């Protein structure tokens with residue numbers, strides 16, 4: 615498939631956003647990077663935004679910055695969520711359900727990437743798979759009924775990395791105990807997130823439910839993604855090259871804002887920047903490699919994701 619954009623030569627931009635008064639968006643990892651910029655775009659149009667972040671101080675600082683920009687009445691707050699700890703996901707979901715009656719979209723944006731050495735979460739998962747996939751899988755499950763009642767959406771923020779690395783879920787050694795590399799483990803986690811999203815679409819359709827699931831990626835964007843976790847050489851490489859090969863965090867946020875708000879999007883599609891190997895450029899539909907639509911692997915991944923929760927609950 616060639617890369618196309620249905621929104622003209624400029625692609626999708628936030629100029630397409632109408633009023634979002636009365637809408638509520640929940641975004642994971644919104645204190646910085648693409649999640650923060652998505653929050654800004656949504657607040658600009660009068661939406662309520664609930665950020666689900668792991669760090670209270672950074673969240674308070676982000677909210678202060680947003681209130682300086684949009685005024686004290688800006689409807690933005692945060693719920694503490696650490697996707698690396700399944701108990702934290704349960705507590706956060708419960709707090710959210712107690713306080714937020716409507717969810718027009720849950721944007722699964724938070725992630726860690728390129729973790730230099732193998733690390734395990736407290737629940738025993740390789741850290742990128744644990745945070746990026748297992749944490750969000752549980753969160754989506756716990757919030758699903760509220761999203762369904764709101765006729766809302768789930769937006770999964772993937773990555774071009776899904777088609778790099780091993781290009782598969784390494785079921786025989788999910789934690790990479792034998793062959794850990796930062797790239798392969800990150801790529802697996804993003805493939806897992808995307809496989810989950812397309813499997814969820816299939817299950818929602820089969821069950822006659824009303825949740826839309828949309829998948830996007832931010833291309834290459836200048837954010838904090840590699841700051842904490844990547845190896846020194848990787849950080850240096852990114853510092854040297856990102857001014858030339860990457861776009862702003864704001865542009866990186868557009869695909870997720872589009873997927874949360876735009877009506878005319880398709881399931882079984884991937885949206886993001888469409889130029890220079892889908893790293894920058896106008897936002898539209900990108901080629902989607904069949905490996906992300908592998909139903910057999912997706913079913914296996916779903917089963918073991920559910921089993922993990924039963925064990926850790």
Ligand SMILES: NC(=O)c1ccc[n+]([C@@H]2O[C@H](COP(=O)([O-])OP(=O)(O)OC[C@H]3O[C@@H](n4cnc5c(N)ncnc54)[C@H](OP(=O)(O)O)[C@@H]3O)[C@@H](O)[C@H]2O)c1
Pocket residue numbers: 642643644645646647648649666667668669672695696697698699722723724725726727745771772773774775831832833834835836837838839840866
């Ligand atoms: N930037 C790129 O070029 C690029 C390329 C492809 C895909 N992506 C994807 O884009 C999305 C946004 O990333 P970004 O580039 O904006 O990175 P970022 O600036 O590092 O933002 C990531 C966010 O996730 C949060 N987070 C990390 N671990 C968490 C945890 N255990 N629980 C809850 N929140 C956690 C971070 O919180 P802290 O501030 O506390 O660390 C931060 O708010 C990610 O899904 C990433 O995989 C980015």
